[in-house]
Amino acid sequence: MSDRKKVLKKNLEGYLFISPWILGMLLFTVGPVFASFYISFTDWNTFQSPNFVGFDNFVELSQDSKFWQSLKVTFTYALFSVPLNLVGGLLAAMLLNQKVRGMKIFRTIFYLPAVVSGVATALLWRWIFNTDVGLINSTLAKIGIDGPNWLGDPNFVLPSYIIMSLWGFGNAMLIFLAALQDLPKQLYESADIDGASILRKFWHITLPQLSPIVLFNLIMGIIAAMKIFTEAYIIGGAGDAGLFYMLYLWQNAFQFMRMGYASAMAWVFFIIILAITLLIIKSSPLWVYYEGKKK
């Protein structure tokens, strides 16, 4: 058998082994993605055959006050929750990067919330935010403060969701922690010899070295924050004040049976996230440090 044939056969085996995944991906992800693109130009109600309506759905979206409201809610949420999660994740990772006894237990505890199911988390937080018997308000009551109606008052719904989002910083933390352990020791040693303070070391060594990880966590964090659904579905909140984009999309698709409109929403959302991601990646040479490259 010639070498070429051997390689070909080897490759074929490999492809065969991954074919279930490829098939699944094509059938259940790529297929629906393309289908939804077509559907977004129709008035499909899932029951009757779709009628092509051109850009009607997109025009209607631009005039739909709930669409704009859901965008506003989602953007505001992302604007606060993403930086908070990055900072929280990084601080926790630095704390957990110390050499202390029992550190593995602490790491597990801090990461645990990130693997708890979204439904369980949402139910737990609904109790924490309860006006009368919730953890927050009963603690506040002990020091004489009358806590707000967190999930019922339109002014407090988004802050509640943002506080809740901090619960999930474990994912960012884990990646930061791995990166921190990989940082070259000699940089810190020479900084120590030069007498650099902790803050200086953080600012001039840790942060630049971590910046590719910050970029990664930032993009993933933005996508995750914009996609928030489970919590919003379970908790809801004060009319439109807690109307997240994905919740409104789901309502249109499965409650209002407007699959065409919902598909249009999905594509608009995709373009928005794509644009944000590209913007961040384009801006990254200004603030991300890659070893071996000169700024």
Add this chain to the structure above:
Amino acid sequence: MKAGKLVSSLGMVSLLAVMVACNDESSGNNAENNNGGNNNGGNNDEGSAEKANIDFAAWGGPEEINELQELVDGVNEKSDEYEINLITIADDYPTALQTRVAGNNAPDIFYLSQEWVSTYANSDVLLDLTEYVENDEDLELEHYYEDTIRVSSYDDKLYGLPWISNPVILYYNVDIFDEAGIDYPDESWDWDQFRDVAKELTKDLNDDGRTDQWGFTTHGWPPTHQWIWSMGGDVVSQDGEVLVDSPESIEGLEILNSILNEDESIPASNTIEQQGLAEMFKAGRIGMFMGGAADDLDRVEGMNVEATVVPKGEERVTFNWLASMVASADTEDPDVTYQALKDMTEAIHTWKIVPPDSRLADTVLDIEPRKTESAAQAMTESMEFARGFSGHPQQQQIDTIVWDHLTSPLIEGTGSPQELAEDTAEQLRNLLEQE
């Protein structure tokens, strides 16, 4: 050796592909179960070769489904035309059903709750039963309570037969009333009297400065319509006119708002969310509760509960939770399907309360002997003035707007009835004008 490996991996792949395809065919819904005991072979039922197979989708808990299966078996035994195969959808019935219909895999007959009938009918998914019923000498629609037929119809056509009707009645805890020395509620009560008593029954029993017994409780249930209707208003009329900001509707909302935010006769909304609306009544902490006729509120051990009709406003009306039995427009043999639909519905009338057939009004206690006599009487009386939703193809959107812009802010006390009604009306008009 290597060839053998290749063959086995090919085998694996094709097996997986088949599994994926099968999964696709069965619409991949894990919550669905086929309960048909003798239906393993699909359509090739040897013993009854000429019998048509009728798929019947229903919701229900395990115990309920066992009872329903017995009913199905009974109906099947009597028929030589069809064999009904019960499919139960335990979770998220509307979505599972929607998926089946969209996948051209609609059950022949199925349960459909009132808020979906118009939507489905408007999408031509349902079999129009009007002619079948007209030509059927055994079925007389006038025996049905009028409103239950209205809810099963759309655009002057009949799309289903109601199988359950569950009007809201007023349950009350006799011991709490006796303790306070207050007369029990009866059909003479109006909202003023109701509110006064609710306030009187709200007490701090152990003098710790915190209320631990309330006169009433409500939290989005019964629907806001209950109050709007009782003052002569409506949310959206039968012909699609938005009426939620009419003076009558606002008057109804004022009553609800007083109960929610002024009288202090109900628990705080978070407490209700935490402890459960009906659960608090069952725990003996609530004096009066508006519950569905079929609820088990009057059979809590150690508790003395009776029931009567709801208080009246300008008129007496109560919300009716209704569901119909409908047929798919794609069913193979509509004549047989109609027969199966009718037989199955009539069988269910002997099993579920309250039967929408007025001739069965006296059978409530036979069907459900655990109900108290007063509750049975209250629900039979209530059937005369019980009312379902208006029924609009965009009912889901209407309900969402009413919840987000009216009911939820009313519960949270973030707006006056007038403001909220006007905002809701604007949203509803925007929605209905888009058509």
